[in-house]
Amino acid sequence: MKKLSLNGKWYLKNSTEQNEIEAEVPGCVHTDLINADKIDDPFYRNNEEKLMWIGESNWDYSRKFKLDQEFLESEKIMLNAQGLDTLAEIYINQQKIAETNNMYRNWEFEIKQYLKEGENTIRVHFNSPLPYLKEKDKEFHIPAWSVGDHRLHGGGWLRKQPSNFGWDWGPMLVTMGIWKDIELIALEKARIEELKVEQQHLESGSVELALDLQTEKVAAEDLNIEVKFSLADKNVYKNKFEIKGEKAKIEFEVEEPELWWPNGMGEQPLYELEISIFDSGGQRLDSIRKKIGLRELELITEDDQWGQSFKFRANGRDFFAKGANWIPADAFVSRVKRKDYRELLESAAAANMNMLRVWGGGLYESDDFYEICDELGLTVWQDFIFACGTYPSFDDDFMENVKIEAEENVKRIRHHASLALWCGNNEIEQGIAADEWDSEKITMPWDDYKKLFDDLLPEVVADHDPQTDYWPGSPHSPEGDRNDFNNPDWGDAHLWDVWHGKKPFEWYRSCEHRFNSEFGFQSFPEPKTVYGYTEEEDRNITSYVMEHHQRSGIGNSTIMHYMLDWFRLPVGFDNVLWTSQILQGLGIKYAVENWRRNMPRGMGTLYWQLNDNWPVASWSSLDYHGRWKALHYMAKRFYAPLLISGIENLDDSTVEIHVTSDKFEDLQGQVNWQLRDVSGQLILENSFAAEIKAAGNQHLRTLELQDYVEEYGARNLMFWLELEIDGEIAADNFVSFARPKHMQLQEPNIKTEVKRLEAGKYWLKLKADKTALWTWLELEESDLKLSDNFFHLYPGREVEIIAEIDQDLRAEEFQTKLTVRSLIDTY
Structure with a gap:
């Protein structure tokens, strides 16, 4: 098998124009226009409003590639596009070969008949999804929440990232483009098509592995298979044998296995599994490598003294799930790199988290995301991508499209040690599912709901990943009235009575729910982040630009309502930003501490949300740049x-x-x-x-x-x-x-001692003459990575901190640039 990557340099043009710009694949129209200096930064001030035309236009990507005779003589040649966003028409040498309509599918087409020796051309034409959705909505109206200029009724017709059209924390930047790898595959004899790994943990402590291998043959020749299973270069199992057909089942036992554990419960050893296929002459045709964690990870729902449990169990041990909800890490998801995932996920693990919920309005995440979660012990609750809207499950073509999407992504993700749960959707049972369609209300009939979330998706999971549990929606009540979606006796709950209901933080102490998969409170990013998207004239939270970077309609007024409940009105713009972060952390601390005290009745808290997809006021604990808000430092303590x-x-x-x-x-x-x-x-x-x-x-x-x-x-x-x-x-x-x-706080007179440990790493010791609440540190011109921040000082208490920066300063210079403040400094 030969592969020719088509990643790299392409050309992009508006379909109505002739002028082209250079483009980068994988990528999207917006990032290519940014890189070509054709548009300003969409995140700066209110530039987003000037760029709506991009999502309303049609676009063409094109490039040339060369093929030799040897490549063309292959038995079968496919174009493989791992991600096209979304309504695409593909042309090779001016001949149309296919159309696509699903951002989440891996598209593969046989194209040998369209190719020629020498220079070839490929063009991918993207149609704007907005006219398409408006037409589909005329055919049959399916309503959506939070409709705006680009968030449309009828959005459920199209399998495209819902939050791409705007959300209450994200911009309306409707993307198009080749957002994942694209390549040609020349198949001569055979390739590996699918690998399924199942593990059975025995009472003896050993683990039986069963590998189901599916190959695709284009020649009648028998294949030889080689299997290697190793840990840290130590061989555990190795075998080579012949198969006659296209399938093989390999079984072996791992004695004295090193088990994989969630973060905080043990280590995360990952075994290396490599399978190769060879022709009869010994030529390697294809190989596949996966990292496998040996573990049992399951959702336990069993009757108990309070009703029915909702808890996760790893290797026979129940654990309290501590974490947050994950959204796409950028409004332009194609530019999120492995290092970006690692920074965010390492921050989650550093805050003692052991679970992230990949929310259903975003993406099935990249392989990098799940691989890093495996390495860090961050278990993953994976939503299928359906959220806060209605879907046409009555339409056979839609359902077949979703079935293929679900099968492909389940097969891609299922082997990861971190995968804890498949969940059908986000919040459709929370007031959307109803008895019938209602054009005046946002409803989806229960009968249609069940076709998708009670029948199709659980069947896909049962067929292709039977060792991972399925949950129909979040929140969901498995007993009694399904409309009672936040019942405290069973199921998972989304508790928004504080933020949306204006109840006091102390209200959280009255909650006895079994698992809290969403709850949250907002804050502003820190001044360094806000200064990056504002001009000086914008730096008032009621300015147009600041309100533009606040997508919750009640956002800024709700922050200030609670701020005045808890704190003195801060003096100055920067202090409002910092105080909002302390407030946010305080609110979530009330909630999490209560639910941890309710163990084992309550067995999980996943606050909304971990990260941002642009610089914005939001519920996140890590801002768009990965900077830790006060909440994240507090989470490290309350988790x-x-x-x-x-x-x-x-x-x-x-x-x-x-x-x-x-x-x-x-x-x-x-x-x-x-x-x-x-x-x-x-x-x-x-x-x-x-x-x-x-x-x-x-x-x-x-x-x-x-x-x-x-x-x-x-x-x-x-x-x-x-x-x-x-x-x-x-x-x-x-x-x-x-x-x-x-409280009549007094000037604390904080004293700081600094020692340089090594290049870019410093030891700090802080103490105070008087009480200093929520003491935090900043460094001029540099981001600080701190072992602790937003801590309390009082006479006799000393706090030692390790600080890291991306430059090397002398201790004296570091101390000169360091600012230490506490709550009293906001007055």
Whole structure:
């Protein structure tokens, strides 16, 4: 088998014009226009509004390629396009060979008859999806949420990234282009078409592997197969044998396997599986390599004392899912590279996350994404790409298109150790599924819903990935009334009563849901990010540009509503941005700490959302540039394997002390607590031994502090908690009886010591004379990668941090450029 890549330099033109520009494949029209200096940065200010014409136009990609006689003599020649976005017509040497209508499919066409020796041409014509969708909607109206200039009713007719048309965190930039690899394949005798890997974990501890291999033959010759299975260059299994037909089943046992574990539970060893096929003369025809993690990973839904569980189990051990929801990492997904995935996913793992939900309004992600998740132990909840809208499951052509899409992506992703769940859709059961179509409301009849999400998709998973569980939608109630989608007794829940319902952060403490797969609160990006898309005149959160970079209709007013509930009105634009981040982190902390305390009733929290696809005010904890917001630093603490937390009761001035452990062994520890006044002066302290039970939460004791509240006043008290294990502080936390805005903080006089450890790496120690809440660090002109940030200081407490930057400075120069601030600096 020979391959000729068609990636690289192409030419692009508007179909109504003659002038061409150079283009890069994989890519898209927008990025090619940017690279050719034909349009300004779509993310800057409100440039997006000036670029709607791109998605409304038709476009042509073209290039030439040369073929020799040897290539043309192959038995079969295919054009393989792994991703075309979306309504494409393909021409080779001016002859139309195919049309495509699905962004998520791998398109392959036999083209030998169209080719010639020497120079050939290929042209891919892309039709704008907008006229197509308007016509389809006239045929049969299927409504959608949040309709705007480009987010249309009828969008469900087209298998294209839903968020591409705009979302409440993303721009309306309708893309077209060859967004994945494209190549010619010349097939002489045979190739590997499909590999399915299943594993059976035996009571003995061994693992049986069953490999189902499907080949495609274009010659009658028998094949030889070689199988290698190794770990860290150590051979585990190797065999070579002959097959007569096109299929082979290979089975072998791995003794004393090294098991793959989610992040925080163990290591992530990945075995190397290589399968090659040879002709009778020993010539290698094709080979396939996959990395395999040996593990059992399953969703457990079983009756219990509260109703029915919703929890994940790895290698026989139940674990609390800690993570976030993943959206496409760029509005132009073709320019997301492996290094970009690694930066974002390493940040997730560093914050003690063990699960990401790939949300159903985006993509089946790239192989790079899943490979890195395998390496980091980030389990993946994978939605099929259906979200917040209605779909024409009554249409046979649509259903056949979806079936092929689902089969291809299940087959591509199924071998990954990180894959934990297939989920049918996002939020269609949340008020969209109904008894009948209703042109006045956004509805999809249950009968049509079930055809797609209860029949077709689970059948695809059962046929092609039977070892991974399927869940019809998120949220979903598996018992009782299916319209009761957030029932606290079973299923998963999307809890938006705070952001959309204006309930206080404390409301989260009333929630006892089994698994919280969406909830969130917004913040602005940090000043460095905002300055990148604004001019000085824009730097007020009510300016047109700032509101343009806020896609939730209630966004900025909701942030300020809660900010004034909790904090003093910040002085200046930058301080509003920073305070919004502290506010966001505080809200999600309320939620996560409560649900972790509810173990084992509640067994998962995936906040909305991990990342951004452009620089914007949003629910993310990592901004578009991968910069950690305050929430992400707080997540590192509230998702830590050991959590100490307090619940204040304002009515009787008590504090409940809880310790939550994800460890799988009991631990001996000590709880240290201190009651201090606002300035940091010690009033009372104590310690007590604590036996910390494995994999659960304990309410250790309740402290009665009424006398001190009466004497000092609620606004003048702070209660500090530490969990000590083997002489080291494993976790700490903070409780107050009043909101920060009513505390009379004093200038903390923070002192910072800096030592250079090596090039670009520094050790910092910070301490303060007075209490400093949410202390954060910035470095002039450089991004700081910090082991901790947005932490608290009080007299006697020292915090040590490791800081990394992309340049090398002397310690003195680093300290000169360093800014350290805390909440009082926002006043």
